[in-house]
């Protein structure tokens with residue numbers, strides 16, 4: 712399947728080159744889209760190398776309309792890590808960067824997998840839960856999070872699912 716992998720500004724972004732590899736092992740073609748915050752946490756060059764494709768991180772790309780072309784090309788969208796911010800924007804139709812805009816431009820029949828990851832207190836906030844519920848009621852599939860030791864030093868729910876588990880869930 713042709714997949715766009717959207718990478719948000721969560722610490723689990725550092726696991727996404729591995730996720731790209733796991734998806735490609737299963738025969739998927741992957742193009743990565745980084746948010747501005749995501750680009751602080753994982754190297755664009757690493758993603759370009761493991762995906763074998765250019766990484767997009769801006770709406771503004773000379774000679775292309777990436778927020779329309781990428782969702783046309785894609786047969787599905789994976790968002791990992793899906794931050795609290797992205798869940799809120801997706802749920803409420805905000806579109807202020809490439810990833811949030813292409814989410815809106817993706818045809819509704821195409822599958823969306825969200826892999827939330829955040830601090831436990833953030834994860835348990837009613838707003839975050841309500842945003843995710845809204846998205847899953849509208850057809851998005853949620854993978855994780857799982858419990859574990861979080862980067863913030865807490866132990867609890869909120870860790871991004873393991874890349875192998877995410878790739879398996881996508882199929």
Ligand SMILES: Cc1cc2nc3c(=O)[nH]c(=O)nc-3n(C[C@H](O)[C@H](O)[C@H](O)COP(=O)(O)O)c2cc1C
Nearest residue numbers: 719720721722746747748749794795796797828829
């Ligand atoms: C080091 C660091 C790690 C972060 N990890 C997370 C995280 O795991 N999950 C999350 O929802 N936000 C996390 N944040 C906060 C997000 O980066 C922030 O809410 C940002 O607006 C998300 O932007 P995005 O739309 O690009 O994902 C983190 C921030 C920093 C500085």
